[in-house]
Amino acid sequence: MSGNQNQLTVFLLVIVVALTANCKEPKNPLFSINADVCSHYNAADATIVKLTDQYYPPDHHMVRDSDNKYGAAWAEFLAFKYDISLHVFERSIKGDAFEDFLATGRGGASVYYPSCLEPYKKKKLISIRDDIEDVYGKSVSTLSYGCGKTDYLEALPEDMLGGRNSVYTLDAKKEDAITWYGNNLGFKNKLNFTENKDMLDRAAGGRYYLQVQQGNASAKEAARNVKKQVLKTVQNNGFYTNFMHWNDEYKNSKDSLIKGITIIEPLFDAIRSGFTESSRNSGLDYNEAIEYLYGREAIDSLIVTYFDNNSLEIDIWKSAKRNRDYSRIDTPITISSDKRILNGAMNIELTDRVPSAYIDKGELLLNVVLDFSKEHETIEVDLKGTDKITPIENNLVLSLEGQTSVYATNEAKFVLFRRKKDAKDYAVEVVEREQSFSEKYNLPNLEDGYDYFCGAIDKRRQSTLIEL
Secondary structure (H helix, E strand, C coil): CHHHHHHHHHHHHHHHHHHHHHHCCCCCCEEEECCCCCCHHHCCCCCEEEEEECCCCCCCCCCCCCCCHHHHHHHHHHHHHHHHHHHEEECCCCCCHHHHHHHHHCCCEEEEEECCCCCCCCHHHHHHHHHHHHHCCCCCCCCEHCCCCCCCCHHHHCCEEEEEEEEEEECCCCCCCCCCCCCCCCCCCCCCCCCCHHHHCCEEEEEEHHHCCCCCCHHHHHHHHHHHHHHHHHCCCCEEEEEECCCCEEECCCCCCEEEHCCCCCHHHHHCCCCCCCCCEEEHHHHHHHHHHHHHHEEEEEEEECCCCEEEEEEEEEEECCCCCCCCCCEEEEEEEEEEHCCCCCCCCCCCCCCEEEEEEEEEEEECCCCCCCCCEEEECCCCCCCEEEEEECCCEEEEEEEEEEEEEEEEEEEEEECCCCCCCCCCCEEEEEECCCCCCECCCCCEEEEEEEEEECCCCCEEECCC
16 A cells, blocks of 8 residues: 555544544533432332241142142232232242242342251352342342351351341330431441441341240230331331241140241231331342442442433442442442432433432432442433333322233233132232233133232332232
8 A cells, every 4th residue: 555545544534533523412511419329229218128038839848738838929929918028038949939939029039048957168158149149130148047046157258248147126115126227227226237247147127926926925916016116117217127937837835836827917917007108118128128228338429410412420439338348239229319400301211220210209219230349430321211200109000901901000010819719818829920011911811719819019119919
């Protein structure tokens, strides 16, 4: 190639680069608004979770020959009915039913370490965690200690952020449950949550079944206790958990057999009754709730900027506040700013970094997934997308059209339950799941001799259930 040809080639390349640059939409910052990180996911008033150890599908040898085979379906049925989050601490994957349960979204999972049966081994814990993550679809950073043996907590991997022991609050009249969720949120009693130990060795807020079985309380009395603790938690914006095995079945001191599945509904009813009409539960599971706490604490400052090309940028400065490894946290953190930052826009392009957005009265809520390896990051938000920014107060309501379809007021996932006519209330089974979000669920053929129920859960984690 001659020198003149080289010069011509370089000149043409410069022209192409200049034209390409001029085609890019210029970004001109018009105004900025300070933002806040919400105390709870989706700007909720509290985070309340029902806990258990181990998920047993109905055909598992531990439950298949007793009424406890209904335990998992019955608990999920009640979780849909009363709009309560579930969480399972698990040691092994016991079939597709567990994966399907997690994919629906009314419950989450993390590690149950079997320290009742064997000494702690890091390799064992990581193996359990890997198996759960394969079906859970997100990081696992919490665990439950088998038999309450917590002597190995100092040997846990640095990216394990929280752990549940076997301790719980006995009596709401004498003691407030441990519901601490950060400075001025919930009750910490005498614990010092600045220490890793208290984060990794945390008591449950209550154990409803043990109050009935060991404390000789009636189900009604134990439920009243739960309601009091939930009311306090909502008022103080805390984090409350209540633990009960779905297949609990023991005698009390009077030699009467207490079957857990027969008394579990008052527990769900009590939790729901602790919320007023205007208060909201975050909908997070236990694992997500602990990750949210760590992530929220890490944020030092925020600012949201509006650009004239109809986009936002969220600038976030953060730093680790605890001596743990934050790198695997993938639970979104809710950022709140004045909705005027939208400049009239009501659409958004949802992405892996900003998976959801809502309007809460005068506030814009953006759920953002952060990179905790960076002290500062900028997350871009396109306001020219096709996803609508909807009010978070939109209640999920189901309606039946004939015997063919169920309609939802919000896009939702659906579960179809059934129970033989005249069977015990708890004798429910899962018939079918619709794992894609939709406003319509087409029913399969409904057999005679059964009562059918449809549960639904929307993208905000609000759930409901109707009888068909």
